[in-house]
Amino acid sequence: MLTVQWDVSTPQPVPRSEAVGIDVGLTNFIATSNGLLVKRPRFFLTCERKLKLLQQRVSKKHIGSNNWKKAQKKVASLHEYVANCRKDWQRKLSHKICDDAGMVFVEDLNLVGLSRGMLGKHCLDAGFGQFFNILEQTCFKRDIYFQKVDSRKTSQICPSCGTETGKKELSERTHVCSNCGYTTDRDVAAAQVVAIRGLAAVGHTVKMHEQGVNSLESPRRKNPRTFRSSSVKNLFIRSFAENSPAF
Numbered sequence: 626m627l628t629v630q631w632d633v634s635t636p637q638p639v640p641r642s643e644a645v646g647i648d649v650g651l652t653n654f655i656a657t658s659n660g661l662l663v664k665r666p667r668f669f670l671t672c673e674r675k676l677k678l679l680q681q682r683v684s685k686k687h688i689g690s691n692n693w694k695k696a697q698k699k700v701a702s703l704h705e706y707v708a709n710c711r712k713d714w715q716r717k718l719s720h721k722i723c724d725d726a727g728m729v730f731v732e733d734l735n736l737v738g739l740s741r742g743m744l745g746k747h748c749l750d751a752g753f754g755q756f757f758n759i760l761e762q763t764c765f766k767r768d769i770y771f772q773k774v775d776s777r778k779t780s781q782i783c784p785s786c787g788t789e790t791g792k793k794e795l796s797e798r799t800h801v802c803s804n805c806g807y808t809t810d811r812d813v814a815a816a817q818v819v820a821i822r823g824l825a826a827v828g829h830t831v832k833m834h835e836q837g838v839n840s841l842e843s844p845r846r847k848n849p850r851t852f853r854s855s856s857v858k859n860l861f862i863r864s865f866a867e868n869s870p871a872f
């Protein structure tokens with residue numbers, strides 16, 4: 626095998642055209658700001674019974690014997706099959722999102738914390754972390770800008786007027802704003818808030834490109850992958866005023 630190390634500067638995708646915000650969840654795997662809702666496939670849960678059976682067979686075999694090795698191999702193959710199905714599905718979904726986007730924004734979630742919670746098994750089965758990595762790679766390949774934004778209170782803010790609508794129960798599937806009357810699916814509303822935050826984060830850059838300034842210096846640059854702001858609401862309102870109507 627020959628390995629060659631070479632110093633090359635790869636051009637990074639720049640923010641442009643249509644912005645798509647993505648909200649991930651357990652009911653809908655993703656909801657996008659342009660209204661796409663995709664149900665969560667249960668890759669692991671559908672194979673769980675089969676896996677249990679195979680693991681029982683392993684436990685009945687004499688440890689280290691040939692039959693034990695064969696049974697172990699079957700368990701490993703099933704795990705691999707589930708992982709491959711998940712990866713393949715996520716790749717296809719990433720391309721579908723990229724088909725009509727120039728910029729993709731996702732929430733910067735604490736995935737380790739989520740996987741340790743009550744719904745940890747479901748979060749791990751959904752594979753949010755892997756999906757974000759695949760989506761980021763797909764965006765890079767297709768020259769689409771990708772950025773993570775602050776995930777706090779995305780489901781508690783009205784994307785139309787910026788009012789805080791308060792916590793919603795999980796059973797509450799619709800966002801209805803008491804201030805402006807804006808009504809939409811709750812996940813789509815959260816995705817729209819993500820898109821607005823993303824636009825606020827790159828707003829400066831997009832403006833400079835429109836004006837033909839060939840520089841990518843923007844106010845947020847401490848960590849180019851993550852945008853956090855202590856005054857999210859202020860930025861949100863400013864961005865909304867600048868970019869309205871965004872959808």
Ligand SMILES: [Zn+2]
Pocket residue numbers: 783784785786787788802803804805806807
């Ligand atoms: Zn509203």
